[in-house]
Amino acid sequence: MKNTLRIAVQKSGRLSDDSLALIKECGIKVNNGMGKLKAEASNFPMEFLFLRDDDIPGYVQDGVADIGIVGANEAEEKDKQVDWVKKLGFSKCRLSLAIDKAETYNGIQDFEGKSLATSYPKILGDYLKANKINADIHEISGSVEIAPSIGLAYGICDIVSSGSTLMSNGLKEVEVIFKSEAVMLANKNLSTEKKEILDRLIFRIDAVQTAKNNKYILLNAPNDALENIINILPGMKSPTVLPLATEGWSSVHSVIQEDDFWEIIEGLRNAGAQGILVVPIEKMIL
Numbered sequence: 623m624k625n626t627l628r629i630a631v632q633k634s635g636r637l638s639d640d641s642l643a644l645i646k647e648c649g650i651k652v653n654n655g656m657g658k659l660k661a662e663a664s665n666f667p668m669e670f671l672f673l674r675d676d677d678i679p680g681y682v683q684d685g686v687a688d689i690g691i692v693g694a695n696e697a698e699e700k701d702k703q704v705d706w707v708k709k710l711g712f713s714k715c716r717l718s719l720a721i722d723k724a725e726t727y728n729g730i731q732d733f734e735g736k737s738l739a740t741s742y743p744k745i746l747g748d749y750l751k752a753n754k755i756n757a758d759i760h761e762i763s764g765s766v767e768i769a770p771s772i773g774l775a776y777g778i779c780d781i782v783s784s785g786s787t788l789m790s791n792g793l794k795e796v797e798v799i800f801k802s803e804a805v806m807l808a809n810k811n812l813s814t815e816k817k818e819i820l821d822r823l824i825f826r827i828d829a830v831q832t833a834k835n836n837k838y839i840l841l842n843a844p845n846d847a848l849e850n851i852i853n854i855l856p857g858m859k860s861p862t863v864l865p866l867a868t869e870g871w872s873s874v875h876s877v878i879q880e881d882d883f884w885e886i887i888e889g890l891r892n893a894g895a896q897g898i899l900v901v902p903i904e905k906m907i908l
């Protein structure tokens with residue numbers, strides 16, 4: 623058998639574009655022409671299966687695929703014997719309880735003895751059990767949000783992103799029960815060779831993710847402000863300082879994190895930095 627890592631990604635849906643974009647950012651080329659169910663990467667030992675997301679956890683468990691990308695909600699609901707390798711940071715959403723917006727809500731105890739419609743009976747069941755609530759779970763496979771208005775259930779448990787679907791169906795979100803994003807799953811019995819390929823892939827994903835969270839910063843500063851400026855810049859190590867052609871001035875280069883971006887910029891300006899340039903980083907290897 624050829625040593626190829628077989629990855630299952632969603633064929634067409636909310637995860638598809640971002641899954642393939644991540645693979646592409648990892649420098650892996652794949653030709654996923656229209657309607658293809660299988661494809662091979664041309665420059666990395668990887669093979670792609672394009673599937674419904676519902677099937678991916680099971681295929682990874684059974685070894686039909688070695689790894690797969692799905693929403694954490696799907697992975698948790700399917701509850702298969704697989705390893706959760708990595709969170710991927712896209713397709714963020716939440717699984718929430720919602721009720722008619724005209725109802726008053728006092729807390730989770732309001733669901734005692736009520737009926738709830740959902741496509742996530744396992745996650746909902748676990749949540750109700752943990753909160754010692756007895757409620758009736760109606761499993762339905764789609765259009766969950768219309769259940770209260772047609773008298774099928776008192777409330778629902780469904781995926782929420784912007785909240786506009788709930789709103790347009792006259793519902794309000796009352797409890798978030800699970801936070802989700804895309805995750806990478808792996809088969810529990812990968813061969814050493816496949817594990818090595820997976821490690822190479824993870825190394826690349828880490829570099830892409832770290833780069834996204836960081837920016838490269840360049841600025842000019844009078845030499846007497848350098849000490850203050852260097853203290854403000856966290857950097858990977860200490861910043862690079864280069865003399866400018868203008869006497870008494872230097873150029874400072876460093877890396878800053880997206881999270882503290884504006885505070886750092888403000889601090890640098892106050893400390894006397896000028897001509898600040900902030901540029902995206904394509905890959906970052908620590």
Ligand code: PRT
Binds near residue numbers: 634673695713714804
């Ligand atoms: O065909 P296939 O079975 O492969 O796809 P699917 O239709 O089952 O799944 P898909 O493509 O809709 O979603 C795939 C994954 O994307 C989900 O499992 C989630 O992890 C994630 N995701 C992120 C979402 C949403 N955002 C989302 N907004 N999945 C569904 N929704 C739906 C939700 O069900 C509700 O109907 O969008 C509506 C709510 O959105 P807002 O913005 O109105 O709140």
Ligand code: ZN
Binds near residue numbers: 674675676
């Ligand atoms: Zn699905």
